[in-house]
Amino acid sequence: MKIVCKRNDLLKGVNIVSKAVPTRTTVTILECIKIDASSDNIVMTASDTQLSIETKIDGTIEDRGIIALDAKFFSDIVKTLTSDTVTIESDSNFHTKITSGKAKFETTGRSGEDFSPLPLVPSNNPIVISQLALRESIQQTIFSIADSNDQKPMTGEQFKIEKNHLRVESLDGHRISIRNITLNEELNNNQEDYDIVISGKTLNEISKIINGGAEDMVNLYITKVPEEKKNEVTQFIKFEFDNTTVVSTLLPGGYYNIEQMFSSEYQTKVKINRKELLDCINRATLLYAIEGKKEPFVMNVTEGNMELNIRTFNSSFDENIEVEKEGMDIDIAFNPKFLNDALRVIDDEDVTLYFINPKAPCSIKDENESYIYLILPVNR
Template sequence: MKLVCKKSDLITGINIVMKAVSSKTTMSILECILIDATEGEIKFTANDMELGIETKVEGEIIEAGSIAIDAKIFSEIVRKLPDNDVVIEVNDETKANITCENSKFNILVKSADDFSYLPEIEKKDKITLSQFALKELIRQTIFTVNDADKNKILTGELFEVMGNRLKVVALDKFRIAIRNMELKEDYGNFKVLVPGKSLNEISKILNGGVDDEVNIYFTSNHILFEFDETKVVSRLIECSNYFDTDKMISNDYKTKITINKKEMANCIDRATLLIKEGDKKPVFLTIKDTEMELSINTFIGSMDESIPIVREGSDMMISFNPKFLIDILRVLDSEEVNIYFTNPKAPCFIRDDENSYIYVVLPVVQ
């Protein structure tokens, strides 16, 4: 095998597939990138058996072939090379020569036959979104996912397709994040639970273009994302016992406030200055007339601040973990937000009039 590629193109390809290189494994082949130039184009692939990524790389194929090369070593070598054409040449299946200007590396490689290729995905159940829409869906829900939770269901996000509607749900033990959006056509009905780790990595690869599409294919065991020159395949989490979040959401409320999102976020941010790491002191929201007073009292000191609101219903005093509120406020794009309260021991709901987003947060009960 012999290839000639620009350094910048190699780095682009490496950056994409590195997100699927295993960092904790006893199988050295999972620490490799597959370089495949057997079908008239150059493709880089990495696969940690949970997440697999394949992307095309610009370059010239002088001699076809394929190898598996240690991802970390390959990445570090390419980054340190001069900004010029890079020649990758393999004369046997054990060593590769990487040359750029006067620099030449000779490193051990593995046979491509040992590499775990991406699974073939049946392209049956499918939806199409803009890259911008998918990136936003992930950004506005991923913060509730806990990759380390022992309950596997809480480590993923539910993608539920209902005709021409897509519903994305993520939750932990204290809050729920839901995003709803209309699709361009009727795609039928199906749902899958996608690992949050996979969505996090996909979000980093997406360019976020409004006019750039991503095709998403669903099977019983895998989900496939195709966009630009890249394919991302992820294993799915069993979702037959997923929570019925519709039953957790109520339209009843005793108090509704409309508040400036930025003012509220900044106020909570200031309050957290008095919280030491590991301290679980809540912020208190006192809603009365046309103001909401936010206060906190910790071992360091106390703080209170009033914010103007538009209120419907009765007065209310309720407390929350400040992080849970600020996480939500930071991902919303609207200037103002509506917050609904039932009583001091019940969750609050943050949602817009169109129900394009719904966030549920449990209070801290004193």
């Protein structure tokens, strides 16, 4: 195999597929990036068996072939090159030369044939969503997933597609995040309904790879499995965008019934400037730097005013913010991180908080419910 490509194109491809290289594995071929120049395109691939990524890069194929190179070593090489053009050639024994300007590396690769192909996901009837909407929906909810495999469904996000509507949900036992998106009707006029759970790792990597353009689209393809076989058959989701394809296994089993955790009733409704509240939280949590124990963040809402405070053994913080209040006064405490995570991804100038009582969850949502955050209070 012999290919010639631009250094920047090669680096971009390496950075994309490297996100699927496992940090630990007993299958050594998975520590590699496959470069496939056996046909008319240069295609790079990496996989950890649960997540597979392939991307096409521009370049000239002078001699067709396939090679697998150690991902870390190859990535480190490409990052250090300074010349515009890179030549990669390998012989039948996988001896590989990487040349760029005056620099020349030699290494021994592996057979690219040892790489398993991407799982087959039929490319028909896609769900089409803008890269901007997909990235925002992930970034505005992903912080609420759990990091413990003891709660496997919580380590992913639920994607519910019904007609021209996408609902993204996540929860970790202390909070819930929801993002509602209206899909382009013309691009999704023959769409089936889906209710799936996508790995948080996959979604995190997708949000980093896509460019986030409002006019750039992502096609999602999902393997359709009969309801009675969902726990027996592995389901996959495929993302196609630009010159990249990402295939991931879906998390098995059902998600939690989030709807039953919400209530339309409230005793107190508070409208507050988002940035003022966020800045206040950031100031208040400075106390944590000098205290071993993280005390709760207390909100005391009265007519026209929200008093916020943290009390620790050696220190205290107090601040007042003007608010618009409807309903009863309330005194309630939260983990400030959960409030911070929700507030920092909301774009609105003002946010509205809904309270039932000091023991019940607080919800933050807009009038159209394009975003909903439910946060459990803490005991004092």
